[in-house]
Amino acid sequence: METVMERECSALGGLFQTVIGDMKGSYPVWDDFISKASKLQSQLRTTVVAVAAFLDAFQKVADLATNSRGGTRDIGSALTRMCMRHRSIEAKLRQFSMVFLDCLINPLQEQMEEWKRVANTLDKDHAKEYKKARQEIKKRSSDTLKLQKKAKKADVFGRGDLQPQLDSAMQDVSDKYLLLEETEKQAVRKALVEERSRFCCFVSMLRPVVEEEMSMLGEITHLQTLTDDLKTLTMDPHKLPASSEQVIVDLKGSECTWSYQTPPSSPSTTVSRKSSMCRLVAVAAAN
Amino acid sequence: METVMERECSALGGLFQTVIGDMKGSYPVWDDFISKASKLQSQLRTTVVAVAAFLDAFQKVADLATNSRGGTRDIGSALTRMCMRHRSIEAKLRQFSMVFLDCLINPLQEQMEEWKRVANTLDKDHAKEYKKARQEIKKRSSDTLKLQKKAKKADVFGRGDLQPQLDSAMQDVSDKYLLLEETEKQAVRKALVEERSRFCCFVSMLRPVVEEEMSMLGEITHLQTLTDDLKTLTMDPHKLPASSEQVIVDLKGSECTWSYQTPPSSPSTTVSRKSSMCRLVAVAAAN
Numbered sequence: 001m002e003t004v005m006e007r008e009c010s011a012l013g014g015l016f017q018t019v020i021g022d023m024k025g026s027y028p029v030w031d032d033f034i035s036k037a038s039k040l041q042s043q044l045r046t047t048v049v050a051v052a053a054f055l056d057a058f059q060k061v062a063d064l065a066t067n068s069r070g071g072t073r074d075i076g077s078a079l080t081r082m083c084m085r086h087r088s089i090e091a092k093l094r095q096f097s098m099v100f101l102d103c104l105i106n107p108l109q110e111q112m113e114e115w116k117r118v119a120n121t122l123d124k125d126h127a128k129e130y131k132k133a134r135q136e137i138k139k140r141s142s143d144t145l146k147l148q149k150k151a152k153k154a155d156v157f158g159r160g161d162l163q164p165q166l167d168s169a170m171q172d173v174s175d176k177y178l179l180l181e182e183t184e185k186q187a188v189r190k191a192l193v194e195e196r197s198r199f200c201c202f203v204s205m206l207r208p209v210v211e212e213e214m215s216m217l218g219e220i221t222h223l224q225t226l227t228d229d230l231k232t233l234t235m236d237p238h239k240l241p242a243s244s245e246q247v248i249v250d251l252k253g254s255e256c257t258w259s260y261q262t263p264p265s266s267p268s269t270t271v272s273r274k275s276s277m278c279r280l281v282a283v284a285a286a287n
Numbered sequence: 288m289e290t291v292m293e294r295e296c297s298a299l300g301g302l303f304q305t306v307i308g309d310m311k312g313s314y315p316v317w318d319d320f321i322s323k324a325s326k327l328q329s330q331l332r333t334t335v336v337a338v339a340a341f342l343d344a345f346q347k348v349a350d351l352a353t354n355s356r357g358g359t360r361d362i363g364s365a366l367t368r369m370c371m372r373h374r375s376i377e378a379k380l381r382q383f384s385m386v387f388l389d390c391l392i393n394p395l396q397e398q399m400e401e402w403k404r405v406a407n408t409l410d411k412d413h414a415k416e417y418k419k420a421r422q423e424i425k426k427r428s429s430d431t432l433k434l435q436k437k438a439k440k441a442d443v444f445g446r447g448d449l450q451p452q453l454d455s456a457m458q459d460v461s462d463k464y465l466l467l468e469e470t471e472k473q474a475v476r477k478a479l480v481e482e483r484s485r486f487c488c489f490v491s492m493l494r495p496v497v498e499e500e501m502s503m504l505g506e507i508t509h510l511q512t513l514t515d516d517l518k519t520l521t522m523d524p525h526k527l528p529a530s531s532e533q534v535i536v537d538l539k540g541s542e543c544t545w546s547y548q549t550p551p552s553s554p555s556t557t558v559s560r561k562s563s564m565c566r567l568v569a570v571a572a573a574n
Contacts, residue, residue, distance in 0.1 A: 007546075011538050014545025019356050029347045036337075036344040043330075043337040050323075050330040057323040060316045065486045069306050071479040075486045082497075127550050185535055192358035192531045193524070199352045199362045200524035203517045210369070210514045213507065220504040227497045230490045237480070237487035244479045248472055251298050258301025259294075263414050 005177040012184035013130055019191040020123045023115070023198070030112055037105050044097035051090045059083045070247035071240055075233050082226045089219045096212040103208045111205075115198060122194060126187050133180045140176060144169040292464040299471035300417055306478040307410045310402070310485070317399055324392050331384035338377045346370045357534035358527055362520050369513045376506045383499040390495045398492075402485060409481060413474050420467045427463060431456040 062083050066076030147169050151162045251258070349370050353363030434456050438449045538545070 008539060010547040011545045012535070013547030015356065015534070015538060017548060017550075018545060019358075022351075022355060026351050029344075029351055033344040033348050036341040040334075040337040040341040043334045047327075047330045047334050050327040054323040054327040057316075057320040061320050061489065064309075064313050064316055068309060068482055069302065069479065071306075071483040072486045075483070075490065079486075079490075082493075123550075130547065131549075188535055189527060189531075192356065192527055192534075195355055196358040196362070196527065196531070197524035199359045199366075200521035202348065203362065203366075203521040206369075207514055207518065210510055214510050214514075217504055217507045220501055220507075223497055223501050227494055227501075231494065234487035234490040237484035240476060240479055240483065244476075244483070247302070247479075248299070248475055251302060252295060258298045258305060260297040260300030260417065261304060262418075263304075263410075 005174070005181065009177060009180045009184055012181065012188055013126075016126055016184065016187045016191050017123075019188065019195055020119055020126075023119045023191075023195055024123075027112070027116070030108070034105060034109055034112075037100070037108075041097055041100045041105060044093065044100065048090060048094045048097060051086075051093065055083055055086055055090060058086070069244075071244040073243060074241060075230070078226065078229045078233055082223070082230065085219060085222050085226060089216060092212070092216040092219055096209070096216065099212045100209050104205045107205055108202065111201060118194060122187075122191060129183065129187075130180075133176070133183065137173060137176045137180065140169065140173045144173055292461070292468065296464060296467045296471055299468065299475055300413075303413055303471065303475045303478050304410075306475065306482055307406055307413075310406045310478075310482055311410075314399070314403070317395070321392060321396055321399075324387070324395075328384055328387045328392060331380065331387065335377060335381045335384060338373075338380065342370055342373055342377060345373070356531075358531040360530060361528060362517070365513065365516045365520055369510070369517065372506060372509050372513060376503060379499070379503040379506055383496070383503060386499045387496050391492045394492055395489065398488060405481060409474075409478060416470065416474075417467075420463070420470065424460060424463045424467065427456065427460045431460055 059080065062076050062079035064076070065072040065079055068076070144166070147162065147166050151166050154162050346367065349363050349366035351363070352359040352366055355363070431453070434449065434453050438453050441449050
């Protein structure tokens with residue numbers, strides 16, 4: 001009977017140690033997670049900068065189309081809408097990388113110190129209590145053993161009144177074992193709860209990050225309409241829209257008008273929009 | 288009459304030159320776009336690598352939870368699903384960065400050479416034809432002027448049969464102007480179509496990129512269920528699931544069992560899962 005109880009208490013103690021051991025052995029995994037998350041986060045930060053620069057360049061292309069002489073204004077404004085939607089995505093990405101750092105990486109780093117402290121305390125307290133309980137049981141057991149020998153000897157001469165004392169001692173050892181078993185069960189539960197609460201804590205830090213990630217989704221859904229618009233607008237590149245034909249019609253009998261500039265003998269010069277406008281004004285004034 | 292027609296032809300020629308000038312002036316904008324897009328693309332490529340490393344680390348955290356002694360297996364499998372979904376997002380991001388390069392950046396770079404060639408040809412051909420037409424008109428105009436003077440002189444002595452010749456010459460100049468006007472209109476249309484087709488070409492290169500971007504969306508939508516699952520599982524960190532209690536119950540009367548190891552005097556050692564398992568087997572064998 002005692003051996004079975006002893007083995008069960010020892011098994012619970014062993015399970016407790018294994019759970020604590022698992023937790024202590026997990027630090028390199030958490031450290032690696034924090035390190036890889038930090039690298040990804042700094043990568044995201046530089047990506048946001050590259051996205052911003054790219055969108056500036058994209059907007060300039062859209063402006064080219066918008067500010068043309070009439071043939072591509074429609075495409076220009078669709079491209080501008082596409083660019084603006086990506087500005088929102090850029091903002092969400094920036095927000096995402098912030099939350100990644102502020103809600104997950106930094107708090108997790110801090111939390112790990114607490115985890116280490118708690119696991120060590122649990123382990124130390126358990127070892128101390130287990131040792132104390134075992135020593136007490138050992139002492140009571142040896143007392144019982146002595147009493148049993150005494151009773152055996154006494155038995156030869158008649159048991160006398162040792163039996164109730166022996167029963168009580170054996171009951172005491174048994175009670176102590178039951179108490180230890182209960183204590184150990186509680187210790188195992190405590191260790192399991194500590195282990196589980198670590199992952200709960202991790203999930204609670206992860207969730208706002210995933211939520212930020214998902215909120216990028218709202219921006220992306222709008223892209224479908226925009227890309228459909230662009231597809232329709234650019235369906236036939238060789239057909240000019242009515243607005244372009246209008247530019248040619250408007251030219252006729254217009255007060256303020258263009259004039260052909262005889263090109264210099266060198267291969268054609270690049271005329272910027274601004275200088276064209278100046279020339280236009282000059283010609284209009286001259287007329 | 289002639290002055291009005293001349294001015295209109297000149298206006299059309301000027302518009303043509305402005306459109307061509309706009310196109311020639313746009314190369315720095317396109318170059319900047321390609322440069323910023325390339326930088327973003329290489330940034331995305333390194334981000335994909337960082338995401339992959341992060342997800343490896345994330346999976347190890349999920350494995351920690353899955354391989355625990357019973358208290359967190361449910362959280363572990365939810366985290367694994369979350370990780371797998373992000374593997375798909377990683378794959379989409381990789382695909383996106385490929386398409387960005389292969390469908391937009393590289394083809395646009397090549398296309399620009401063609402654009403430059405076409406714009407130069409349009410400009411040169413137009414200048415040549417315009418010059419030729421103008422010279423011909425000038426010659427006919429001066430012929431007509433001479434004929435007019437001759438007719439004026441002849442008028443003094445009686446017009447004779449010069450009038451039909453003069454009418455025909457004036458009609459000829461007028462016809463030539465009408466022809467030039469039509470030619471110029473066609474040239475302007477050609478230039479506008481070339482300008483528009485550039486943006487149509489750009490959009491056709493942009494669309495597969497946006498489509499890849501949107502297909503990442505499909506992956507993100509699945510995250511909602513996963514994050515909801517995790518929320519439910521981790522609602523109460525201090526309540527052990529039934530499976531954990533079962534571990535304690537199963538221990539009792541189990542054949543293969545744990546045993547408490549008296550800790551060494553040094554502060555508790557880190558026990559890896561592997562060594563725990565070895566110990567478990569050893570204890571089971573010893574019993």
